[in-house]
Amino acid sequence: MSKTFIIEAVMLAVHGQLMLPSKPVTYLIPYTTIQELYELHSSPEPIMLEQEDDGFVKQMIGELIAFFEESFNKKKIEKALSIPWGKSPPLPINEHVTLKIVYAIDNEAYGDQFDPIETELILTSIKEQAVLLTDQFDFIERLVEFAIPVEAFDVEDFEFAVEGDNQV
Structure with missing residues (x-):
């Protein structure tokens, strides 16, 4: 059975290990x-501190953009965008990784403490009862500080999250 995580698209480009999990x-x-x-x-503006790493990450972002723009994938994504909280059909990346795009709606529920993308991540995690995966430690600290009802893991603990029985 596949483990579900809520994640920002850019994290797939920045953290290569997310594309090679030990389980689906x-x-x-x-x-x-x-x-x-x-x-x-x-x-x-650089994304990464090292110029070589920055070039590689921007290349990976370009590949992700190309993947999302492929005709078949684009149609699947557009299907999700037809209704609030719609989800695309699965977009398989490899034998262990599948993406689904969510048309999340920021209802400003957490707007005072979190930016719009963070709010969408939180709301998607709550709605889907799935673990939030991030590389922003301050985001995790604020989730705890404001008692947001989601389970979140730092990307460094990804394999633990995949292996563990830690669904919300």
Whole structure:
């Protein structure tokens, strides 16, 4: 059975290990984080500290954008965008990784403490009863501080999250 995680699209480009899990996983990705890929890809601002790493990550972002723009995948994504909280049919990446795009709606429920993308991640995690995966420790700290009812893991603990029985 596939383990489900809520994640930002850019994390798949930044953290290669997420594409090679030991067990099958499904990543639910809020659509706005796919839109963010275009901004990150064309921005002159570095994403990574090392120039070599930055070039590689921007290349991976370009590959993700190309994947999402493939005709068949684009049609699946557009299907999700027809209704609030719609989910795309599965978009298989490899034998262990499947993506689903969610048309998450930021209802400002957590707008005072979290930015719109963080709010969409939280709401998707709550709605889907799935673990939130992030590389932003301050985000996890705020989730705890404000007693947000989601389970979150740092990307460094990804294999533990995949192996463990830690569904919300």
